[in-house]
Amino acid sequence: SQLAEENSWALSVHEGESVTVNCSYKTSITALQWYRQKSGKGPAQLILIRSNEREKRNGRLRATLDTSSQSSSLSITATRCEDTAVYFCATDYVGDNSKLIWGLGTSLVVNP
Amino acid sequence: GPKVLQIPSHQIIDMGQMVTLNCDPVSNHLYFYWYKQILGQQMEFLVNFYNGKVMEKSKLFKDQFSVERPDGSYFTLKIQPTALEDSAVYFCASSFQGAGNTLYFGEGSRLIVV
Numbered sequence: 001s002q003l004a005e006e007n008s009w010a011l012s013v014h015e016g017e018s019v020t021v022n023c024s025y026k027t028s029i030t031a032l033q034w035y036r037q038k039s040g041k042g043p044a045q046l047i048l049i050r051s052n053e054r055e056k057r058n059g060r061l062r063a064t065l066d067t068s069s070q071s072s073s074l075s076i077t078a079t080r081c082e083d084t085a086v087y088f089c090a091t092d093y094v095g096d097n098s099k100l101i102w103g104l105g106t107s108l109v110v111n112p
Numbered sequence: 113g114p115k116v117l118q119i120p121s122h123q124i125i126d127m128g129q130m131v132t133l134n135c136d137p138v139s140n141h142l143y144f145y146w147y148k149q150i151l152g153q154q155m156e157f158l159v160n161f162y163n164g165k166v167m168e169k170s171k172l173f174k175d176q177f178s179v180e181r182p183d184g185s186y187f188t189l190k191i192q193p194t195a196l197e198d199s200a201v202y203f204c205a206s207s208f209q210g211a212g213n214t215l216y217f218g219e220g221s222r223l224i225v226v
Contacts, residue, residue: 030212042116042203042217043155086152092211098168099145100211102155 010107013079020075021106023089027070030092033100034063034074038085046087047074079110114138118204118218119186125225130192133221135204137187144187145205145215146179148172155203160211161187194225 013019025032031050035043047063049056049072056063062075076083086107090100117136125131137144146158159169159179166179176195181187187206191198201222205215 033214037152039152040219042205042219043215044217045214048214088155090155098160098211099157100155100215101157104154105152 009104010109012109012111014111015079015081017079018075018077019079019108020073021087021089021108023072023074023103025070025072025089025091027091028094029067030094032063032065032072033090034061034072035088035090036085037088037105043088076108081110081112083110084108114141114216116204116206116216116218118202118221120221121219122222123224125194125223127196127225128193130190131194131223133189133191133202133204133223134186135188135206135218137204137206138208138216141206141208141216143207143210144181145207145211146189147203147205147217148200149203149220150200158189158202162210191223194223196225199223199225 029051031048033048034046036046037043046061047056047058049063049065060077065072086105088102088105090102119134144161147155148158149155157170158173160167161179176191178190201220203217203220205217207213207215
């Protein structure tokens with residue numbers, strides 16, 4: 001069963017708009033990470049948010065973490081065409097940092 | 113930022129042959145991983161490697177798979193023999209302190225088994 005999963009399969013917005021991708025997970029974690037994967041490339045980390053943090057920012061990106069509901073969100077403001085990618089959340093879990101477990105990914109298309 | 117290099121980027125191979133995928137991880141990293149991805153879908157964990165040993169492997173890591181990093185050189189994934197279902201993109205990743213920290217990924221090796 002999925003230990004981490006995004007809540008939307010695909011999103012489409014116009015440049016300049018804001019968008020939020022949501023993620024839920026099923027175990028106690030030490031950290032949740034958001035990655036972006038552009039077509040034909042490897043994933044690149046956007047934000048790492050630890051279990052004792054509630055919010056983390058990186059430029060136009062903002063991630064939140066709610067450990068009580070075991071959910072996280074990634075918001076992108078002022079989207080650009082180059083934000084078009086698949087967005088994954090990934091978690092390790094308490095007692096095992098040997099691997100990251102990935103969600104299925106949310107495909108975001110930013111239209112001009 | 114730190115780079116992970118994967119060689120080859122693409123390979124087409126006949127079913128039953130052997131293939132070796134090479135990864136040059138970030139120089140001071142201690143943990144190495146292989147993930148499998150089909151058609152841009154979910155990243156599926158195969159194996160991780162630390163201190164010269166496999167730490168954990170998933171059900172996808174079949175008996176035909178093996179990994180090694182001889183003398184600190186390339187971290188390799190070998191598949192022998194290959195099967196049609198092994199067709200996928202294989203991503204190598206490395207990290208300094210384990211999965212609770214940032215993983216740096218290569219660009220992937222696209223394997224097509226025919």
